[in-house]
Amino acid sequence: MQGRRIVILGSTGSIGSQTLDVIERLNRAGRAFTVVGLAAGRNIDLLSTQIERFSPLVVSVAEEEDAIALRGRFNDLAVLSGSEGLEELAKYPDVDLVVNALVGAIGLSPTLTTLSSGHTLALANKESMVIGGELVTRLLQEKKGTILPIDSEHNAIFQSLHAGKHSEIERIIITASGGPFLNTPIDELAHVKAADALHHPNWSMGSRITIDSATMVNKAFEVIEAHYLFNVPYEKITPIVHPQSVIHSLVEYQDGSIIAELAASDMRIPIQYALVYPDRVATNLPRLSLEKMSRISFEPLDVMRYPAFASVLTAGVRGGSATAAINAADEVLVKKFLRGEIGFTKIAEGLQQILDRWEERDDVEDKDLSLARILDVDRWAREQVADLSL
Numbered sequence: 325m326q327g328r329r330i331v332i333l334g335s336t337g338s339i340g341s342q343t344l345d346v347i348e349r350l351n352r353a354g355r356a357f358t359v360v361g362l363a364a365g366r367n368i369d370l371l372s373t374q375i376e377r378f379s380p381l382v383v384s385v386a387e388e389e390d391a392i393a394l395r396g397r398f399n400d401l402a403v404l405s406g407s408e409g410l411e412e413l414a415k416y417p418d419v420d421l422v423v424n425a426l427v428g429a430i431g432l433s434p435t436l437t438t439l440s441s442g443h444t445l446a447l448a449n450k451e452s453m454v455i456g457g458e459l460v461t462r463l464l465q466e467k468k469g470t471i472l473p474i475d476s477e478h479n480a481i482f483q484s485l486h487a488g489k490h491s492e493i494e495r496i497i498i499t500a501s502g503g504p505f506l507n508t509p510i511d512e513l514a515h516v517k518a519a520d521a522l523h524h525p526n527w528s529m530g531s532r533i534t535i536d537s538a539t540m541v542n543k544a545f546e547v548i549e550a551h552y553l554f555n556v557p558y559e560k561i562t563p564i565v566h567p568q569s570v571i572h573s574l575v576e577y578q579d580g581s582i583i584a585e586l587a588a589s590d591m592r593i594p595i596q597y598a599l600v601y602p603d604r605v606a607t608n609l610p611r612l613s614l615e616k617m618s619r620i621s622f623e624p625l626d627v628m629r630y631p632a633f634a635s636v637l638t639a640g641v642r643g644g645s646a647t648a649a650i651n652a653a654d655e656v657l658v659k660k661f662l663r664g665e666i667g668f669t670k671i672a673e674g675l676q677q678i679l680d681r682w683e684e685r686d687d688v689e690d691k692d693l694s695l696a697r698i699l700d701v702d703r704w705a706r707e708q709v710a711d712l713s714l
């Protein structure tokens with residue numbers, strides 16, 4: 325495997341930009357990676373810089389007015405827009421790997437399209453599995469497709485699963501840093517500000533996942549994601565707080581052996597693993613210095629501190645469209661918190677209220693979950709949030 329032809333959805337984001345950095349490193353290390361297509365939202369200045377650097381054949385942006393501006397700047401480039409543009413890129417011909425680094429529910433449809441078209445999917449967009457896990461696993465079985473997980477925890481689990489058989493798994497242990505408020509007195513959490521919540525102790529990420537890490541919505545999402553990706557029941561997935569974020573997750577086998585993956589807290593390491601899998605390549609990424617590490621600690625996840633964790637996990641176990649409702653509500657509530665419209669603890673309160681309202685719907689039993697149904701419940705939940713008294 326010398327190189328691959330790649331499409332990146334969400335190229336201007338945290339994961340997307342780091343993916344391009346990894347591609348440059350791999351090419352310097354003698355690989356021949358080609359960027360075929362890039363999709364972005366509204367940051368067309370950064371996208372323009374990426375176009376100049378990587379010369380893709382096709383790009384897509386969220387709004388047609390931005391597409392018009394780009395067509396004026398780049399004569400020979402195919403420029404698409406909107407959700408149709410994302411779909412086109414997800415199934416673009418003659419591509420080896422699609423990296424889905426979009427944020428939010430918008431990532432699900434391109435995930436399904438990528439797998440339907442037979443492309444390998446390198447998945448960062450965890451919402452695809454959270455809201456569409458049932459659909460994605462159905463499609464994976466049908467098409468015999470492949471997902472390479474980029475999320476550091478799932479990438480660590482994926483690597484640790486090479487040490488044993490599926491039938492030998494005792495449990496999957498997902499580590500959580502605890503976020504910026506691990507040691508904040510619980511009665512002060514109502515008053516923390518967006519700037520405090522955006523200051524993650526170990527990782528530099530997009531704003532939504534950073535807030536989700538502070539509330540632990542992110543960890544519940546990761547439990548749901550692991551359940552679907554690795555076909556392991558919820559009772560065999562344990563979250564554990566590990567503040568140093570050097571062990572990215574673990575798999576315990578039935579003989580008592582626990583296999584872990586450790587690395588520097590740098591997303592380019594799991595991104596690169598997905599890009600060159602099953603190879604490993606030296607590209608001079610940061611190393612973990614075990615000699616300089618004085619302490620590795622663990623503690624149980626305290627649900628009193630992170631009530632949103634319980635609400636989101638309940639939605640996961642409930643299944644069907646419950647996760648579509650809770651994810652959409654979280655997307656809106658996080659934006660409201662970032663704009664200073666609601667307090668930090670209102671995110672968890674709002675999520676529980678939306679889950680209660682979802683339970684009261686007279687059509688909660690999703691006998692045959694479809695993308696249309698997920699998107700319908702997503703829209704419904706966004707409207708409901710506007711109507712909550714928080």
Ligand SMILES: NC(=O)c1ccc[n+]([C@@H]2O[C@H](COP(=O)([O-])OP(=O)(O)OC[C@H]3O[C@@H](n4cnc5c(N)ncnc54)[C@H](OP(=O)(O)O)[C@@H]3O)[C@@H](O)[C@H]2O)c1
Nearest residue numbers: 334336337338339364365366367426427448449450529530
């Ligand atoms: N960041 C991390 O370290 C990390 C770690 C593990 C998992 N993840 C997961 O990876 C995913 C991406 O996270 P991130 O932190 O990279 O997010 P991010 O920095 O917010 O980037 C999101 C990307 O999606 C694009 N986008 C948003 N709306 C769009 C639309 N309507 N059409 C097309 N593109 C759109 C954005 O474009 P513009 O910026 O141009 O608008 C941007 O390129 C999330 O699911 C997250 O949970 C992230």
